[in-house]
Amino acid sequence: MQSQLTNAVLRAIRRILRATDQRGRKLAAATNLTPSQLLVLQEIERRGETTPGAIAHNLHFGQATVTNIIDRLEAQNFVTRQRNERDKRQILLGITAGGLTAIRMSPDPLQQQFSAGFEDLSTWEQAMILAALERVCDLMGATDIDAAPLLDSGTIDRSPA
């Protein structure tokens, strides 16, 4: 049996999830970039010239999904596709000036939504919230997840042999 408190906490977490999701949607409407698209775009920027397969692997998407997303990004002229001359099976992705701008203009939904209010809280309250959240992370076993910027970007090096 679960305590009232446990359930309340779980519900609160879901609400946060939900709020973030909604925010992402609104943002997408405003900036022409959905969260997934932004993720892929950032990945391209981060890795420079890269391939769909590498992105799929890093973000844990299917190849088909990445193709799909890149289709949209390309349609908006945010990325370019170019066959690799060495290995003609591969496609090299490049980010355009427009794509860079798009990244710069697409604020992290979470921050956008959250920061303003948070900074107005008293320091002790901020600290309390942080402590609580970190506790939650521990409990969820989320500590091992790389929290960098939005993605779990880890060190998935594809050793080129």
Add this chain to the structure above:
Amino acid sequence: MQSQLTNAVLRAIRRILRATDQRGRKLAAATNLTPSQLLVLQEIERRGETTPGAIAHNLHFGQATVTNIIDRLEAQNFVTRQRNERDKRQILLGITAGGLTAIRMSPDPLQQQFSAGFEDLSTWEQAMILAALERVCDLMGATDIDAAPLLDSGTIDRSPA
């Protein structure tokens, strides 16, 4: 400029979101219930006989979305629809034995991961965590900004160039 605390909190939240998302995907895929469906189903169980509207309101979904999800749940015989005799505009939702089993068999990923540890905490700590999370919810909900004004905030995660 963002304080250390703010950034730490954001990181923590992202970790929670990511962890939730990942585990949700995994487990939901294994049990024939998507996260959204499970959410709705749980909501029905929690509230007993309830209506689509109430659920939509509670989970912050659109009515159409809820109808949609309930369609699927009904197709799997997890919920029943029944016109309210008092107010024939309303539909009363009920959960079936199958629905209950489904919930039992696909435990909320969060609960899985989370509950055991959480229940071991002292009551005051549980209460603190809940308070903090609810504060976060408030902060997120409070900002009901629309698209336009957020475009000027490109300097979010980086120092003002």
Add this chain to the structure above:
DNA sequence: TCAGTTATTTCGACTCCCGAAGTATACTGT
């Protein structure tokens, strides 16, 4: 050269989520 592997795309199928329009029902003021 031929078979097997690898990289990507295409295709088809779900789901999600939403807004707008539609339908049926209830309520309200006169």
Add this chain to the structure above:
DNA sequence: ACAGTATACTTCGGGAGTCGAAATAACTGA
């Protein structure tokens, strides 16, 4: 009693995400 309005839900249409399976093209090893 009866328009007019409000409420509850469904239907419709559409954009996006996600995936698996099959197709295509290209590289690689024997």
